[in-house]
Amino acid sequence: MRMPASGRPPHLIDEHPTFVTHLECGLTGEVLPADTVQGLSSIGRPLLVRYDLEAAAEAADRATVEARHDDWWKYREILPVRRSANIVSLAETFTPLVAIPRTAARLGASWALVKDEGRLPTGSFKARGLAMAVAMAKELGLSRLAMPTNGNAGAAMAAYASRAGMETFIFCPADTPEVNVREIAMQGAHVWRVDGYIDDCGRIVGEGKEHMGWFDVSTLKEPYRIEGKKTMGIELLEQLGWEVPDVIVYPTGGGTGLIGMWKAFDELEAMGWIGPERPRMVAVQATGCAPIVKAFEEGERHATRWEGAHTIASGIRVPAAVGDFLILDAIRASGGTAIAVEDEHIERCSAEVASRDGLLMAPEGAATVAAWEVGLERGDISRDDRVVLFNCGNGLKYPMPPADRVLDVPVDWARMAAEASADTAEHHA
Numbered sequence: 001m002r003m004p005a006s007g008r009p010p011h012l013i014d015e016h017p018t019f020v021t022h023l024e025c026g027l028t029g030e031v032l033p034a035d036t037v038q039g040l041s042s043i044g045r046p047l048l049v050r051y052d053l054e055a056a057a058e059a060a061d062r063a064t065v066e067a068r069h070d071d072w073w074k075y076r077e078i079l080p081v082r083r084s085a086n087i088v089s090l091a092e093t094f095t096p097l098v099a100i101p102r103t104a105a106r107l108g109a110s111w112a113l114v115k116d117e118g119r120l121p122t123g124s125f126k127a128r129g130l131a132m133a134v135a136m137a138k139e140l141g142l143s144r145l146a147m148p149t150n151g152n153a154g155a156a157m158a159a160y161a162s163r164a165g166m167e168t169f170i171f172c173p174a175d176t177p178e179v180n181v182r183e184i185a186m187q188g189a190h191v192w193r194v195d196g197y198i199d200d201c202g203r204i205v206g207e208g209k210e211h212m213g214w215f216d217v218s219t220l221k222e223p224y225r226i227e228g229k230k231t232m233g234i235e236l237l238e239q240l241g242w243e244v245p246d247v248i249v250y251p252t253g254g255g256t257g258l259i260g261m262w263k264a265f266d267e268l269e270a271m272g273w274i275g276p277e278r279p280r281m282v283a284v285q286a287t288g289c290a291p292i293v294k295a296f297e298e299g300e301r302h303a304t305r306w307e308g309a310h311t312i313a314s315g316i317r318v319p320a321a322v323g324d325f326l327i328l329d330a331i332r333a334s335g336g337t338a339i340a341v342e343d344e345h346i347e348r349c350s351a352e353v354a355s356r357d358g359l360l361m362a363p364e365g366a367a368t369v370a371a372w373e374v375g376l377e378r379g380d381i382s383r384d385d386r387v388v389l390f391n392c393g394n395g396l397k398y399p400m401p402p403a404d405r406v407l408d409v410p411v412d413w414a415r416m417a418a419e420a421s422a423d424t425a426e427h428h429a
């Protein structure tokens with residue numbers, strides 16, 4: 001297909017109906033109207049977008065969407081945006097499924113693919129949720145947005161909202177990766193570092209509503225980021241010929257992606273695009289911040305706040321998630337599990353996949369490789385399961401170990417050979 005000069009594929013120019021009917025509290029089922037500005041339900045829980053899925057299925061079948069340009073907007077019928085003009089686009093793409101055969105061979109596993117979300121605009125899968133939230137903010141006439149962020153969400157919101165001419169206020173924990181704070185500032189946001197965790201930043205956003213008149217776009221505190229993240233699930237199944245994998249391993253912070261994919265599978269089944277089969281959902285957290293793993297192991301439906309949270313995987317350093325019950329319900333309903341991994345294991349997996357399979361993963365993505373390894377050892381995942389791992393961000397955005405060896409001239413070739421074999425030994429350790 002030839003791309004028009006606007007850079008917008010036809011399904012972003014033509015009008016396509018959405019089959020949104022209403023919003024519904026994820027815990028109580030309370031119904032709220034669509035097409036109105038909404039945050040949380042009256043009891044303070046996430047709102048889910050509901051559709052007339054029968055009508056959506058009549059309007060578009062699998063072949064119809066397959067024929068459209070490959071980006072997440074191709075699923076317009078089951079996305080909330082009503083008017084094409086409200087879609088803010090940075091040329092989104094399908095993200096590839098990348099094999100990591102050498103790592104898989106070491107683990108004795110036969111089928112594993114990494115969905116490499118680092119290829120998206122702003123370098124992380126946060127673009128999916130924030131592009132949707134910004135489009136809906138535009139549709140609903142909002143012009144000032146605020147959020148707490150560990151980095152990538154703020155970067156995605158800054159980029160999409162600035163492009164739409166909206167003002168953004170973003171609050172990051174003081175130890176958010178430097179590159180994130182700077183990219184947020186560079187993409188037109190007002191950004192502050194805060195001495196605290198992401199939920200402390202979230203409190204500032206909540207308190208500031210009255211003073212600053214902004215709309216709170218925190219994870220799951222508005223209904224549309226989940227709708228963006230659910231496209232990961234639809235896209236993945238389209239790529240797999242509408243066959244579900246056996247296992248999905250997902251790095252879980254606020255859990256939007258896991259909740260969103262689970263919602264997508266139910267919607268696709270209601271539309272007759274897939275059957276009742278589901279992947280086992282595996283939530284991965286770091287041992288330094290594992291509230292969901294703890295709640296899963298203790299059989300609880302809600303998690304308690306994790307005190308003293310710390311991990312190098314900043315995207316999953318979320319001490320308390322408002323959608324905890326939605327994450328835990330999905331894991332349990334799928335027959336999946338929750339796994340906590342050590343930072344040191346994350347670093348080892350990240351080095352292995354980069355040096356042996358050539359794929360530079362975000363630490364959160366490498367955490368899924370570590371969890372896969374733990375899952376294989378524990379027997380939660382078998383060696384012939386078809387496994388999809390999510391690399392949620394581009395590895396280039398994260399600090400890497402130094403590489404500061406300097407070559408002395410004239411060259412000492414024997415020394416070069418010795419140093420090279422030391423490198424090889426290290427990469428294969």
Ligand SMILES: *Cc1c(COP(=O)(O)O)cnc(C)c1O
Nearest residue numbers: 152253254255256257315364393
């Ligand atoms: C936000 C983020 C996560 C966690 O995603 P949730 O859907 O909020 O659980 C994982 N990895 C990276 C790189 C992130 O930016």
